[in-house]
Amino acid sequence: MKAIKSNTNNIALPAIIAGLYVAISLVLAPLSFGAVQLRFAEMFNHLAAFNKRYIYALILGCLIVNMFSPLGIIDVVVGTLGTAIGTTLTYVLTRKATKNLTRYIIATLCQIPGVFLVALELTMINKIPFLLTFGSVLIGEFLSMAVGAVVIQLLTTRIDFVNGRRK
Numbered sequence: 001m002k003a004i005k006s007n008t009n010n011i012a013l014p015a016i017i018a019g020l021y022v023a024i025s026l027v028l029a030p031l032s033f034g035a036v037q038l039r040f041a042e043m044f045n046h047l048a049a050f051n052k053r054y055i056y057a058l059i060l061g062c063l064i065v066n067m068f069s070p071l072g073i074i075d076v077v078v079g080t081l082g083t084a085i086g087t088t089l090t091y092v093l094t095r096k097a098t099k100n101l102t103r104y105i106i107a108t109l110c111q112i113p114g115v116f117l118v119a120l121e122l123t124m125i126n127k128i129p130f131l132l133t134f135g136s137v138l139i140g141e142f143l144s145m146a147v148g149a150v151v152i153q154l155l156t157t158r159i160d161f162v163n164g165r166r167k
Contacts (some may be wrong), residue, residue: 013164014057017044021061026068033069035122035133038140041065043148048087049094049103050161055087070096071125078121082114091114100156104149108142115141 024041025032032039040062047054062083069075089110093104120133126133152161160167 002050010053010164014053014060015150017054017057018061018064019045020044021058022064022095023092025061025065029068032065033071033075035126035128036136036140038143039065040144040147042111042141042144043151044093044146045083045090045163046104046148046152047086048105049097051164052091053164055084055160058087065068072103074121074125078117079114082117086111100153104145104152108145108149111141111145112138 021041021044028038028040031037032041044054044058044061047131049060051066062081063076066076066079069079087110090107093110094106097103097106116134116136117128119137122128122133122137123130155161156167159165
């Protein structure tokens with residue numbers, strides 16, 4: 001199959017990823033929000049290491065999900081900013097990476113600024129200790145990214161995420 005070049009496919013693929021991010025986060029909403037959170041849809045952040053088109057998808061997905069946050073508009077702004085920073089860093093820092101394991105490690109570490117912002121937001125709004133909040137959000141993020149690395153790696157046997165085509 002040829003690489004995705006049409007405008008339709010360039011819109012459809014990120015839309016599917018954004019939709020999956022929203023669906024997974026909202027189905028698992030009790031785990032997706034709060035000081036102790038495990039937002040499994042964060043696994044898709046690894047995709048930013050393969051192509052910048054996924055940055056937009058992840059930002060959109062996060063923005064939509066955070067509209068349902070119990071914290072309100074502040075979570076839309078702060079959470080979405082965290083995703084924008086993490087996925088952009090992932091894309092920039094993995095551009096020369098040739099091994100997927102390297103991409104996954106870098107992508108996981110690039111989520112730390114977003115975790116910091118979310119922990120800061122939760123600390124300020126809920127008046128809870130920052131280090132405990134940062135630690136719990138970081139553990140949840142790392143678990144999501146670990147699961148995501150396995151899932152994305154399995155999918156790379158069938159999908160070329162760089163060029164947006166089936167193998």
